[in-house]
Each structure stands twice: as structure tokens, then as C-alpha cells.
Amino acid sequence: MAESDRLPELERMRDADLARGLFGVVRDKASRVRDRLGRPLVVMEVCGTHTMAIARSGLRGLLAGLVELRSGPGCPVCVTDQGHIDQMIELASRPNVTVATFGDMIRVPGSRASLERARASGAAVEVVYSPADAVDLAAATAGEVVFLGVGFETTAPAVALSVQLAAGRKLANYSIYPAHKLVPPVMRTLLAMPELKLDGFLLPGHATAIIGRRALDFVGSEFGLPAVVTGFEVPEILDGLRVLLDLVESGRPAVENAYRRVVREEGNLQARAVMDRYFAVEDTAWRGFGRVPGSGMGLAVAYRDFDARIRFGLGEAAPGLEKGCRCGDLMKGLINPDECPLFGRACHPGRPAGPCMVSSEGACAAFYRYERRAGFPRAGGLEEAPIRG
Amino acid sequence: MCLAVPGRVAEILGDNWVLIETFGLTSKVGTHLVGEVAVDDYLVVHAGYAIEKLDVDEARERIRLWEELLADGGIG
Amino acid sequence: MAKKGWEEAGNKEEVVLLPHGDGGALTHELIERVFLPRFANPLLRQLGDGAVLGPLSGRVVLTTDSFVVDPLFFPGGDIGKLAVCGTINDLAVSGAVPRYLTAGFIIEEGLPLSVLERVAESMAAVCRDTGVEIVAGDTKVVERGAADGLFINTAGVGVMPEGVELGCDLVSPGDVVLASGNLGEHGLTILAQRHRLDAGGRLRSDCAPLNGLTGRLIRELKTLRVMRDLTRGGLATAAKEIAGAAGVTIRLFESACPVSPVVRGACELLGLDPLYLANEGKLMAVVGRAEAEQALALMRADPLGPDAVIIGEVGEGEGDLLLQTGLGGTKVLDLLAGDPLPRIC
Numbered sequence: 001m002a003e004s005d006r007l008p009e010l011e012r013m014r015d016a017d018l019a020r021g022l023f024g025v026v027r028d029k030a031s032r033v034r035d036r037l038g039r040p041l042v043v044m045e046v047c048g049t050h051t052m053a054i055a056r057s058g059l060r061g062l063l064a065g066l067v068e069l070r071s072g073p074g075c076p077v078c079v080t081d082q083g084h085i086d087q088m089i090e091l092a093s094r095p096n097v098t099v100a101t102f103g104d105m106i107r108v109p110g111s112r113a114s115l116e117r118a119r120a121s122g123a124a125v126e127v128v129y130s131p132a133d134a135v136d137l138a139a140a141t142a143g144e145v146v147f148l149g150v151g152f153e154t155t156a157p158a159v160a161l162s163v164q165l166a167a168g169r170k171l172a173n174y175s176i177y178p179a180h181k182l183v184p185p186v187m188r189t190l191l192a193m194p195e196l197k198l199d200g201f202l203l204p205g206h207a208t209a210i211i212g213r214r215a216l217d218f219v220g221s222e223f224g225l226p227a228v229v230t231g232f233e234v235p236e237i238l239d240g241l242r243v244l245l246d247l248v249e250s251g252r253p254a255v256e257n258a259y260r261r262v263v264r265e266e267g268n269l270q271a272r273a274v275m276d277r278y279f280a281v282e283d284t285a286w287r288g289f290g291r292v293p294g295s296g297m298g299l300a301v302a303y304r305d306f307d308a309r310i311r312f313g314l315g316e317a318a319p320g321l322e323k324g325c326r327c328g329d330l331m332k333g334l335i336n337p338d339e340c341p342l343f344g345r346a347c348h349p350g351r352p353a354g355p356c357m358v359s360s361e362g363a364c365a366a367f368y369r370y371e372r373r374a375g376f377p378r379a380g381g382l383e384e385a386p387i388r389g
Numbered sequence: 390m391c392l393a394v395p396g397r398v399a400e401i402l403g404d405n406w407v408l409i410e411t412f413g414l415t416s417k418v419g420t421h422l423v424g425e426v427a428v429d430d431y432l433v434v435h436a437g438y439a440i441e442k443l444d445v446d447e448a449r450e451r452i453r454l455w456e457e458l459l460a461d462g463g464i465g
Numbered sequence: 466m467a468k469k470g471w472e473e474a475g476n477k478e479e480v481v482l483l484p485h486g487d488g489g490a491l492t493h494e495l496i497e498r499v500f501l502p503r504f505a506n507p508l509l510r511q512l513g514d515g516a517v518l519g520p521l522s523g524r525v526v527l528t529t530d531s532f533v534v535d536p537l538f539f540p541g542g543d544i545g546k547l548a549v550c551g552t553i554n555d556l557a558v559s560g561a562v563p564r565y566l567t568a569g570f571i572i573e574e575g576l577p578l579s580v581l582e583r584v585a586e587s588m589a590a591v592c593r594d595t596g597v598e599i600v601a602g603d604t605k606v607v608e609r610g611a612a613d614g615l616f617i618n619t620a621g622v623g624v625m626p627e628g629v630e631l632g633c634d635l636v637s638p639g640d641v642v643l644a645s646g647n648l649g650e651h652g653l654t655i656l657a658q659r660h661r662l663d664a665g666g667r668l669r670s671d672c673a674p675l676n677g678l679t680g681r682l683i684r685e686l687k688t689l690r691v692m693r694d695l696t697r698g699g700l701a702t703a704a705k706e707i708a709g710a711a712g713v714t715i716r717l718f719e720s721a722c723p724v725s726p727v728v729r730g731a732c733e734l735l736g737l738d739p740l741y742l743a744n745e746g747k748l749m750a751v752v753g754r755a756e757a758e759q760a761l762a763l764m765r766a767d768p769l770g771p772d773a774v775i776i777g778e779v780g781e782g783e784g785d786l787l788l789q790t791g792l793g794g795t796k797v798l799d800l801l802a803g804d805p806l807p808r809i810c
Contacts, residue, residue, distance in 0.1 A: 007397070007445065007448075058789075104808045104809060157422050209440055209441045349802070369797055411733060
């Protein structure tokens with residue numbers, strides 16, 4: 001499937017043979033480390049896109065018994081607190097207000113309904129690909145348009161730019177509901193938990209592209225855990241694991257960059273300048289986690305007019321922490337999904353409570369689907385496809 | 390949160406907007422976060438904006454490293 | 466905030482009005498002007514309350530579908546073409562030769578007449594190409610805002626050739642799964658139109674009538690078990706349904722999944738999985754292992770199947786759909802909770 005003007009390096013980055021070769025390297029290394037530790041390695045990734053890519057590749061099953069790949073609070077959509085969703089729904093239900101959002105958000109449940117359910121009841125909800133599209137929507141309509149600002153540092157600059165766009169076009173009917181989350185503060189909160197038992201992290205490649213490798217150096221220098229900034233193609237994920245295994249083997253608590261083609265030491269200063277100009281750090285609630293200080297962003301003072309919470313007179317969002325939800329303990333590795341009191345009963349893929357079930361590849365959603373099947377094949381190694389078309 | 394795709398700058402539209410091409414699909418992308426770009430540069434695109442330029446040399450270097458590793462018989 | 470999938474009529478342009486749907490003079494005028502000349506056939510021209518089809522030699526297959534698409538016109542087709550091909554394809558993959566269609570239109574008042582004429586012309590073009598006739602229809606007009614411009618329902622009648630037996634109950638372990646070509650083209654074309662992500666206009670819906678291809682497979686193969694038209698939910702949904710109905714496990718090979726480069730690019734940009742995206746001119750077929758290569762050759766010889774591939778196999782099981790990944794791992798595939806949407810995560 002050759003594209004004549006496609007960079008050959010980019011094609012190579014997706015090469016299946018390369019991936020299989022790297023898998024062999026990782027498997028051998030992981031076996032050695034597992035033998036030395038006397039148990040499988042426990043690695044946490046903190047990026048929803050890594051969760052998806054790992055699930056899609058079948059890697060978890062292939063590394064079973066060698067490396068336990070655990071998902072941390074890395075999906076900014078899944079960690080949106082129920083209280084915030086409720087406010088988003090409230091806005092969408094107001095006359096003359098349209099809520100514009102990334103597609104990921106519409107099925108995340110609030111305390112009663114999701115944006116999708118609300119839309120069926122008449123709420124105005126539009127899915128957009130880019131916040132710039134939401135600005136175009138505002139320019140084309142007389143009613144108010146509120147963009148749901150969700151995402152980590154990868155996404156926040158684009159949302160900030162939409163405020164710039166709207167201001168430049170003198171649009172009085174555009175605002176943001178700010179629900180962005182920041183990676184370093186939640187990593188600190190996670191790392192400070194005494195019961196957390198991990199051997200290392202795979203760090204989110206694109207959020208780190210914005211904040212810089214240096215911004216996450218504290219994982220090693222303050223908390224003594226090795227971590228690797230990792231890309232998203234299968235060979236890159238395997239490479240991230242390879243480098244992490246080297247760090248664990250050599251006992252070096254360093255934070256390495258295995259995604260240098262995109263991530264720089266200092267990150268993207270221009271993007272951070274845009275964030276600093278339009279946003280201001282604030283405390284915010286994370287679904288399944290509770291309040292994490294300094295982990296969210298509201299609009300900066302000069303741009304408060306664009307803060308939908310102020311424009312529409314919304315009070316403080318009622319935190320949604322569902323009673324009995326043990327996503328936090330799950331992420332720490334203290335329990336398995338079926339040990340949570342809500343699992344399979346009050347919490348299931350059709351009606352998820354915490355982020356572990358909201359994410360379609362979250363630990364609980366995956367467990368619900370995979371483990372509850374009779375005779376699910378546990379692939380232990382590489383298999384050749386018997387028929388090739 | 391990290392869904393971002395590399396694409397080649399096909400045309401400069403001006404005012405910080407370009408057309409990028411990904412596997413033959415052409416779409417409009419904002420370059421406000423990455424400064425000056427030229428046709429044939431590769432950008433990493435997220436939600437309609439480029440978040441970084443792709444360092445092609447680093448990509449080449451990484452692939453070379455992998456190929457060496459595997460040529461060594463995967464000893465590592 | 467109304468989003469229009471078609472151009473608002475200018476002042477001088479003729480539009481569809483509520484009286485066009487009330488069965489009186491204006492309705493007759495609409496039918497005479499828009500539908501009769503295009504769907505030209507003796508049965509329809511009689512304008513009876515029912516079309517008398519006469520005896521049909523063989524088992525009769527009946528199907529129906531409703532079509533709601535926004536935008537109404539897109540690269541590769543429009544709602545009319547979709548409505549005719551969709552129902553023809555349902556008949557074709559059931560093993561029937563498609564013969565007759567009905568077409569029911571629910572029109573939003575204010576729709577330009579020229580839009581309706583274009584849609585009718587598209588429908589007529591497919592009918593001419595396939596020999597299928599639209600023999601009965603209905604027209605209703607609803608108030609502004611009550612329909613997205615136009616909704617179409619088509620019901621179809623086809624005839625099963627003697628001796629043809631197809632069904633999920635025939636699927637057994639050892640069988641092979643084929644896909645007739647590149648996945649995701651229709652679904653992605655619609656999404657890319659909505660989100661203005663195809664500045665180069667490379668994406669096109671694959672909307673097409675499959676009865677020629679299915680006829681070929683039915684005639685030449687002895688162990689054709691079942692076929693499916695891969696519409697909403699994509700190949701994964703169809704495969705999952707077959708696995709469940711047949712009580713087997715279907716294993717798909719990720720490396721075999723046929724996706725054109727431009728669809729791959731759009732999927733990456735939007736965060737979509739081509740296995741779950743809608744197609745409107747592709748089918749999935751399950752055949753006995755011994756005839757796998759022959760089935761592939763038959764598909765590839767058809768104008769609609771040059772990119773056909775063997776995409777999976779059937780094994781013992783209880784209704785699971787598995788994906789053998791490029792890496793050699795296994796992923797369980799499930800039904801989606803809803804339509805695929807652009808993601809950031």
C-alpha cells in the first residue's frame with residue numbers, strides 16, 4: 001500500500017516485521033527481569049491513547065506473566081467528573097445554547113445522563129473535530145456556542161487558540177467550559193500514594209511534547225521511579241518498554257525520552273505560552289480520584305468573559321465521586337476489577353461509574369469483556385496466520 | 390488525549406493555516422503552535438492544529454537503532 | 466440550530482410545500498413531474514393503489530430499509546442512490562435476484578424541487594443499470610424541521626433461484642471469511658464531509674449495487690454459506706452477528722484488513738477503526754475452505770471486487786469475534802455502543 005509521497009521512515013515505523021522483532025527483544029528482556037524480581041514487572045501508562053493502542057495490538061495478552069501493563073488516570077475524557085458533565089448537560093439544555101464537543105465526550109455519563117441521552121431529549125449538542133470548528137459554528141449562528149474544553153496539555157493549546165480566534169473575529173457568543181487536566185500534578189498525587197507499587201511508567205508522548213521531558217524528570221529524581229516518554233506506533237510502544245526494562249535492570253531511576261522525533265527536552269514553548277496567556281491553573285475534581293490541587297485550568301482573568309461557568313452563572317460543580325467506586329485503589333494495584341463492590345452491578349459498560357469502566361479499554365471495561373467469556377484464548381506467543389489472501 | 394498524526398505540509402494557505410496531507414487525505418491545519426513551516430515539512434497534528442514538527446533525522450536514527458538491535462539477533 | 470445537508474432554495478426556486486403531500490392535485494403534479502418520467506415502467510404508470518406483480522417463479526424474498534443521511538449529497542452518491550442500492554444489496558446478499566422496489570418519501574417542506582429531481586434521477590440510474598423497477602411509492606410532506614430535508618424508505622422484492630440455500634446455520638468451523646474490498650469508504654466520506662476534512666476531495670462513498678457480484682458467487686460456488694452487506698457498524702458488526710447466530714468463533718486477521726491509504730489517513734486523523742465504519746458497496750462472504758481461493762478469484766474478477774481479500778476464518782466457539790493482531794496477539798472485538806465519532810483520546 002505504498003504512497004508515493006509518504007515518508008519512508010513513517011512507513012517503517014508501522015512495519016509489522018519490525019514490531020515482531022522488537023517484541024522478541026522485549027519478551028526476552030522481560031523474562032530476565034521477571035526471573036530476577038521473582039514476579040512480573042508492573043508498568044503503568046498514563047495516556048488514554050496508549051491504553052487504546054496497547055489494547056488494539058493484543059500486547060497485554062502477549063506479555064501476560066512477564067509485564068503487567070496497568071492503566072493510570074491517563075484518559076482526560078474518562079476522568080471528567082460527573083459534576084462537570086452535569087453542568088455541561090445543563091448548559092446544552094438551555095434555550096439558545098449549543099454545546100460543541102469532541103466525540104469522546106458524548107457517552108460519558110454524569111450523575112444521571114450523558115450528553116448523548118440529553119441530546120435525545122432536546123439538548124443541543126454538536127460533535128466537532130477541532131475547537132476551530134466550534135468557532136465557525138458560533139460565527140454562523142445567533143445562539144450561544146459553548147465548547148467543552150477537555151484534554152490534557154496536548155489539547156489545551158488548541159482550545160486556547162479557539163478563544164484567540166473568537167476574540168479576533170469579535171464573536172460575543174463563544175465560550176469555553178474549562179475541564180482540562182494537567183499531567184504533572186496528577187502524577188505527583190499518584191506517586192505520593194504510599195500503597196502505590198509500580199516498577200515504572202510509560203509517559204504520554206504527545207502531552208510531553210507540549211510540556212517537555214524535563215517537566216516529568218521529577219518522576220525519577222524525586223520519586224525514584226524509571227519512566228520513558230513513549231510514542232504510539234506498536235514498534236514505539238515496544239521500544240518504550242525496552243528502554244524501561246533497561247532502566248529497571250540497571251537500577252537507574254531515570255526519565256528517558258524514546259520519542260525524540262516529536263518530544264524535546266524543553267517541550268513546545270510556543271504552545272505553553274498560548275496556554276499561559278488564556279488559561280489559569282486551578283484545583284479540580286477527577287472522576288474516581290477526588291480533588292487534585294493545581295491540576296485543572298480555568299480561563300485567565302483577562303479572558304474570564306470566555307469562561308462559560310461565569311457567563312452562565314454556574315456555581316461550583318457538585319463532585320460526583322460515586323459511593324463505593326474503587327478506581328483509585330484499582331490504579332494503585334490494590335484490587336482487581338471484580339473486587340470492586342460496584343463491578344458488574346452498579347457499574348458496567350452500559351452504565352459506567354468510574355474512569356476504569358468509562359474508557360472502552362479501561363481495566364474494568366476490558367475485564368468485563370474479556371475475562372467474563374468462557375474459553376477466551378490466552379495467547380502466549382506469536383502465531384502465523386494460516387491463510388494469506 | 391494523545392491522538393495525533395504526522396502529515397506532510399502540502400500547501401501554505403497563509404495566516405498560520407496550511408493544507409497537510411496524510412496518506413492522501415488533504416485537510417486544513419493550524420500552525421500557530423509551531424512557528425514557520427515550509428512545504429514538505431512534516432507536522433504532528435492534533436484536533437486540527439500542529440503540536441510539533443516531526444524531526445525526520447530522529448525518526449531515521451531510531452529506526453536505525455532498531456535495525457541494529459535486531460541484526461544483533463535481538464541481544465539486549 | 467438547523468444544519469442543512471442541502472442548499473436552501475433561492476427566492477425564485479420552486480420548493481416542496483405541505484399541499485404536495487396531501488394526495489390531491491399537487492401530489493399528482495409532483496408524481497407526474499418528478500417520479501413518473503424517471504422511474505418509467507408500466508406498473509408504476511398505472512398509479513394503482515397496489516402494483517400487481519404477477520406470479521414469481523421461486524421463493525420470494527422481501528426486505529425494507531429507511532434512509533436518513535446528512536448531507537443528502539456526497540462524493541460517490543446521494544440519499545436516492547443509497548436507498549436503491551441498500552435494498553437491492555439486502556436482497557442480493559440474501560441470495561435473491563432483486564426485481565421490484567417501492568419508494569416512500571417523507572419530505573420536509575421547503576426542500577427545493579430540484580433536489581428531489583436530482584435524487585429521483587439517481588434512483589432511476591441504478592434501476593436502469595440493474596434492471597430493478599420501482600413499482601409503487603408514497604409521498605408525504607412534513608413541516609419544516611420535522612425531517613432532515615428528506616427521508617426515504619424502500620422495500621424490495623426478489624426471487625431466490627432454485628436450489629440456493631444460504632444461512633448462518635450453514636457456517637461451520639474451518640470455513641473461510643472473505644471481504645469484497647476496501648473498508649470504511651462510505652462512513653468516512655460522510656464524516657469527512659461533516660467535519661470538512663477532505664480538502665482534496667479524495668474520499669468517495671463506495672455506494673453500489675452488489676447483485677452482479679452476488680449472482681456470480683451463487684452460481685459458481687457450491688459451499689457459499691452466507692453473505693452480509695457491510696453497512697452500519699461495518700465488517701466487525703456483521704462478523705459478530707454471524708458468529709453469534711451460527712454459534713462459532715470468527716477470527717479476523719488484522720494484517721489482511723483491506724483499507725485504502727486515504728481511508729487509513731482519515732481514520733488516523735479522526736481516531737476511527739475501519740472495521741466498524743459503514744460501507745455501501747461491500748460484502749462479506751463465508752465459504753467452505755476448499756473453495757476459498759476460487760471465491761477470491763470470482764470476487765476479484767468482478768468490477769466491484771478487485772481488492773477482495775481473505776480476511777478471516779471460522780473456528781469452534783460460542784459467538785466470539787476475535788482479531789489476530791499484526792503483532793500476533795488476540796483482541797476480542799465487541800459490538801459498538803454507538804456510531805463511531807471523531808476522538809481526541
